[in-house]
Amino acid sequence: MATKLKKIVLDPLSENNPVTIQILGVCSALAVTVKLQTALVMAISLTTVTAFSNLAISLLRNTIPSKIRMIVEMVVVSVLVILADQLLRAFLYDVSRQLSVFVGLIITNCIVMGRLEAFALSNPPWPSFLDGLGNGLGYSSVLIVVAAVRELLGTGALLGFRVLPESYPTNGLLLLAPGAFMVLGLLIWTQRTLAGIRKDD
Amino acid sequence: MHNDRYVIGYAATLCVVASLLLAVASAALRGRQERMVELDRQFNVLKAFGAPVADAAGRRSVPNDEVARLYRERVREMFLDGATGEPRTNAAPSAAELERKTVLPLYLWLEDGAPAKYAFPTSGKGLWSTIYGYLALDRTLSEVVGITFYRHGETPGLGGEVERSWFQQQFAGQRIHGPNGLLRLEVAKGRVADRYPNGNPQAVDGISGATMTGNGLNGFLNEDLERYERYFSRIRKG
Numbered sequence: 352m353a354t355k356l357k358k359i360v361l362d363p364l365s366e367n368n369p370v371t372i373q374i375l376g377v378c379s380a381l382a383v384t385v386k387l388q389t390a391l392v393m394a395i396s397l398t399t400v401t402a403f404s405n406l407a408i409s410l411l412r413n414t415i416p417s418k419i420r421m422i423v424e425m426v427v428v429s430v431l432v433i434l435a436d437q438l439l440r441a442f443l444y445d446v447s448r449q450l451s452v453f454v455g456l457i458i459t460n461c462i463v464m465g466r467l468e469a470f471a472l473s474n475p476p477w478p479s480f481l482d483g484l485g486n487g488l489g490y491s492s493v494l495i496v497v498a499a500v501r502e503l504l505g506t507g508a509l510l511g512f513r514v515l516p517e518s519y520p521t522n523g524l525l526l527l528a529p530g531a532f533m534v535l536g537l538l539i540w541t542q543r544t545l546a547g548i549r550k551d552d
Numbered sequence: 553m554h555n556d557r558y559v560i561g562y563a564a565t566l567c568v569v570a571s572l573l574l575a576v577a578s579a580a581l582r583g584r585q586e587r588m589v590e591l592d593r594q595f596n597v598l599k600a601f602g603a604p605v606a607d608a609a610g611r612r613s614v615p616n617d618e619v620a621r622l623y624r625e626r627v628r629e630m631f632l633d634g635a636t637g638e639p640r641t642n643a644a645p646s647a648a649e650l651e652r653k654t655v656l657p658l659y660l661w662l663e664d665g666a667p668a669k670y671a672f673p674t675s676g677k678g679l680w681s682t683i684y685g686y687l688a689l690d691r692t693l694s695e696v697v698g699i700t701f702y703r704h705g706e707t708p709g710l711g712g713e714v715e716r717s718w719f720q721q722q723f724a725g726q727r728i729h730g731p732n733g734l735l736r737l738e739v740a741k742g743r744v745a746d747r748y749p750n751g752n753p754q755a756v757d758g759i760s761g762a763t764m765t766g767n768g769l770n771g772f773l774n775e776d777l778e779r780y781e782r783y784f785s786r787i788r789k790g
């Protein structure tokens with residue numbers, strides 16, 4: 352049982368990564384990765400929402416009428432996302448302004464809904480919570496890598512602290528949307544190759 | 553299979569529980585959220601005045617308490633009537649009046665009890681969004697001391713550069729008033745050095761790829777300067 356639970360958490364980090372393997376949640380992965388700080392806050396928000404919505408739906412799974420299954424899921428996710436957004440506004444005002452609509456848009460993130468449908472509806476609470484956590488962390492790891500590359504090469508700093516010498520010619524392209532596409536594309540390629548996944552699998 | 557009554561009851565219960573949760577959270581956090589918004593406003597006014605609250609990149613470098621203390625000690629607020637430029641004495645204006653600019657807020661930076669700098673909020677359309685900022689002027693109301701844009705929805709990396717310090721710092725020292733009256737501030741298309749080989753003390757370098765955002769600034773910065781001029785001209789005369 353322990354190994355199975357471990358697999359639930361670790362699988363989405365690499366072999367079944369929601370972003371690089373399933374290509375879900377790409378929109379926000381491109382939008383909030385200009386700086387590491389916003390990416391970290393987004394990562395924490397999404398991981399929390401995914402884990403707790405999985406937990407909530409799993410607890411309710413035997414009572415939810417199948418006719419309004421998805422509406423119930425949306426309500427649970429929305430409540431959690433609004434709570435996360437309100438907390439950010441109260442405690443991390445600057446970051447919440449930079450993330451602008453993207454915290455709110457976690458509601459429509461395919462990863463959240465996907466895990467509820469694929470896992471939480473048919474599994475007990477504890478594994479569901481871990482599944483949400485694992486998928487959240489899988490998304491987070493991609494976000495953090497992309498954001499670190501973009502901030503480091505785009506501005507020469509990490510988390511706002513200068514890392515590369517002043518003489519480093521910053522690469523503005525990486526801060527723009529095409530830079531995000533390139534970094535994410537390269538990451539997907541690298542990660543799939545390392546995980547041994549081919550197109551015809 | 554659940555019957556219809558169960559489904560409706562379930563949906564209703566869920567809605568009530570969800571609303572209750574959100575209402576409680578909203579009520580519990582509102583005070584703190586409003587304080588953060590207010591602190592952010594104070595920080596941006598202080599930043600426009602050039603007070604030591606931000607680092608070279610324009611980010612807040614001092615704790616919240618320091619921002620609140622500086623603002624309390626050095627900044628005074630007053631309101632002008634938008635039509636006449638007369639100072640208003642009655643109660644605080646409504647959000648709608650501020651939005652329509654029928655009431656104009658003015659901030660004074662005090663040195664030894666006398667106003668040494670003046671700042672006012674400025675806002676208007678860029679390319680995609682309304683840009684909000686503060687413009688601060690010196691004691692004689694003829695030079696810009698500082699400018700800050702703190703909220704906008706322009707394209708990051710293009711029009712969004714208005715929030716960067718390299719762009720904002722160019723405004724310091726720009727002339728807005730000369731012997732013949734008000735001068736027009738200008739965000740040039742391209743570099744000032746290319747466009748005005750002999751120099752131009754009212755123009756700043758534009759942002760490449762963001763001409764429309766620059767045009768927006770040219771419009772609303774000068775419109776707002778004209779709005780306040782009715783009051784400023786009186787101060788200049790003494």
